[in-house]
Amino acid sequence: MTMPLAATVGPLTTTATWCESWQRRQQTGSPSRRAPRRLLTDPIDPIVVTLSLPHSDVVAEVSQPEPAWLYSALDRLQRLSRLPDNWDTYGGRPLADDAIFTALAVIARLLNDESVPPAIVPTSEGGVQLEWRRAGDELEIRVSPSGQISAFRFNEGAGKMAELERVSLADLKPLVALAGRL
Amino acid sequence: MAHPPLPPGDDGTIPDVTILWRRIPPIWWLKDPATGIYRLTSEAFDDARDKSPLSVAIAAETTGIEAFLEGYIGNGIAAFTAGYARHTCHLAVARDPVQGEPWHAHVIGKKRPNVRKLLRDGCTMIVIPREE
Numbered sequence: 001m002t003m004p005l006a007a008t009v010g011p012l013t014t015t016a017t018w019c020e021s022w023q024r025r026q027q028t029g030s031p032s033r034r035a036p037r038r039l040l041t042d043p044i045d046p047i048v049v050t051l052s053l054p055h056s057d058v059v060a061e062v063s064q065p066e067p068a069w070l071y072s073a074l075d076r077l078q079r080l081s082r083l084p085d086n087w088d089t090y091g092g093r094p095l096a097d098d099a100i101f102t103a104l105a106v107i108a109r110l111l112n113d114e115s116v117p118p119a120i121v122p123t124s125e126g127g128v129q130l131e132w133r134r135a136g137d138e139l140e141i142r143v144s145p146s147g148q149i150s151a152f153r154f155n156e157g158a159g160k161m162a163e164l165e166r167v168s169l170a171d172l173k174p175l176v177a178l179a180g181r182l
Numbered sequence: 183m184a185h186p187p188l189p190p191g192d193d194g195t196i197p198d199v200t201i202l203w204r205r206i207p208p209i210w211w212l213k214d215p216a217t218g219i220y221r222l223t224s225e226a227f228d229d230a231r232d233k234s235p236l237s238v239a240i241a242a243e244t245t246g247i248e249a250f251l252e253g254y255i256g257n258g259i260a261a262f263t264a265g266y267a268r269h270t271c272h273l274a275v276a277r278d279p280v281q282g283e284p285w286h287a288h289v290i291g292k293k294r295p296n297v298r299k300l301l302r303d304g305c306t307m308i309v310i311p312r313e314e
Contacts, residue, residue, distance in 0.1 A: 069215070072215065087207075087209065088207050088209065089205070089207055089254060090230045090231070091230050091231050091232060092231055093231050116215065116216045117215040117216070118215065119214055119215055119223065121212065121223045121225045122225075123225055123228065124229075124231045125231045126231070129224075129225050131212075131224075132216065133214060133216070133221070134216055134217075140224065150295075152295030152296065152299075154296070154299065161296060163294075163295065
């Protein structure tokens, strides 16, 4: 499977025009910010993007050509990262950086260049839910504020339902098996 | 086959035919990237972050849609019956009147993904939220 998002740590060396919007929002120099975090590995001739979150940055190298879903996913996560307290009017928490980082890493692991992108939804507890729905088949992946992953798949035609809990970013094999080709 | 028991706290004075309203902020009304069609997320039917049960209104005890949505610009309303919550989702329904909201009620019980899905699929959107 293609893994279009790849990794780097540290300052940007290459910045393409399309990622300027994320660059402009970057909040550098704050002592409370964590060091940028690594996302996947070893692209060839990469483009570098930075997703600037409230307390940290995610720096990713993207193999060219970029997958079609990339910018919409980054835009959505960037927007959700700015949600205020009580964003859902039921007391919802702002999204945790760990949840956003993990959600992006899950997307990068599961999707290839031609994949259908997920709907990305904030959860009231400050996590992220990724949703795919098509023709009676649906998959929901939930990332908790601490980055713990759970998943739910329901196939109406087959009458099958499956759940995964406590999946970690370090071992996404069960999640990949559950998700199949997206 | 007998239904599993409801979670503790069900209020039997709320008949099964009672219509319950759940207020839906626009962020839960999604444009699906795959289809471009707006739809509701199951996340709209989880308990609150402080783990208090799902908040709903007993529709007949409100003073109408406009009053119910006053101050919540762009919000919509999803409706389902107490009987659906009880007998399909195996959740309890109980009154929880609060200051200024005498119609407030809770839908009690664990909101596992399949339960959230049942609520999402079994509700009727009577006011569509504003598109984000």
